[in-house]
């Protein structure tokens with residue numbers, strides 16, 4: 384069977400982005416785009432970027448410390464999205480969107496994206512809607528649907544960032560301490576000129592920000608909630624981290640962190656519980672029919688599966704609705720064959736040629752944040768008026784999404800940190 388499976392155009396039309404790697408339909412076009420993009424997200428590339436990423440994590444920690452001093456609640460749901468946007472925008476544009484500095488913890492920014500996801504099932508049915516929204520005069524959009532206006536403003540902001548970057552003085556870019564993905568793509572020999580136009584690069588940038596922020600922000604939110612709502616897990620993790628890193632102010636590299644067995648198990652189990660994409664990731668084999676047991680699936684038929692069915696399969700993960708990090712470890716608490724076996728069933732990042740290109744960056748963020756938050760704040764960090772209901776995935780907008788944390792539908796994840 385060929386592995387040249389296209390994405391299913393109807394399904395992926397929801398976010399109207401076929402020029403971005405994520406939304407590329409044709410397997411052949413995708414191979415070219417992925418070939419150029421992939422190296423910037425390799426393990427080596429992420430190791431190089433890691434200190435810059437950690438500096439952004441430390442800014443979040445400093446702001447959390449300030450809230451602790453003032454005895455303020457911290458809306459971690461939003462705070463984590465600020466963090467992941469600042470990280471991905473630093474890497475993509477060498478310019479952070481600065482959400483971590485915003486007094487409102489980026490609520491307006493999140494709301495714009497959230498509006499887009501809420502519109503996405505309708506856009507899938509009427510794909511021309513996206514073009515119509517983008518070409519409407521601003522005042523008309525405002526009258527028709529204020530949620531759409533937020534999306535238009537957001538997209539123009541990303542276009543603007545791309546333009547500023549591409550018009551930058553090459554010497555300034557060269558002096559940057561890490562690669563700048565969109566700049567490098569614009570100079571890449573792996574792409575033909577038609578792939579390096581302003582429009583294509585702006586759409587790629589938009590796709591990278593979209594793919595890199597909510598997924599990681601959502602997993603960080605759920606992971607922190609799972610740890611804080613399971614005191615014995617919190618305690619066990621803290622003991623491991625205190626032993627591994629006696630100085631709470633120094634975060635080891637993520638390649639050191641991912642070898643700490645209990646931390647590893649908490650990250651993997653959180654990814655399993657978070658599921659990743661809830662939607663069926665549909666693919667089309669245009670070239671030949673496919674055989675599944677006694678069924679022949681004709682060429683051109685869309686097929687897809689949701690990761691949820693595997694993440695919740697009790698034969699693979701007994702008591703699938705429970706958070707049990709230990710299931711990833713050997714009985715002596717080490718990392719071994721059990722983890723290798725279960726890894727095969729962890730579909731949060733997808734599998735195969737269309738699997739997540741940002742997986743190494745995502746893992747670096749998950750390990751670094753969990754380590755830093757738990758090691759730095761120890762038992763001082765506690766949930767604040769947050770319940771399972773606030774974390775429940777109740778919408779399938781590609782990723783599973785919780786209720787809007789707007790204080791009306793839901794409250795999101797909130798914590799308080801006791802003063803030392």
Ligand code: HEM
Pocket residue numbers: 404405406417471590591594595596598599602659660664730731732733736737738739740741742744745
């Ligand atoms: C915990 C965090 C993350 C999760 C759970 C996740 C999940 C996924 C999944 C399931 C896919 C496959 C989608 C499909 O088949 O349609 C995917 C693709 C993708 N992800 Fe992620 N992702 C995460 C973080 C990131 C980050 C940090 C980036 C940063 C750039 C990123 C960029 C992408 C891109 C560009 C694609 C499309 C890849 C391609 O088609 O070549 N993701 N991700």
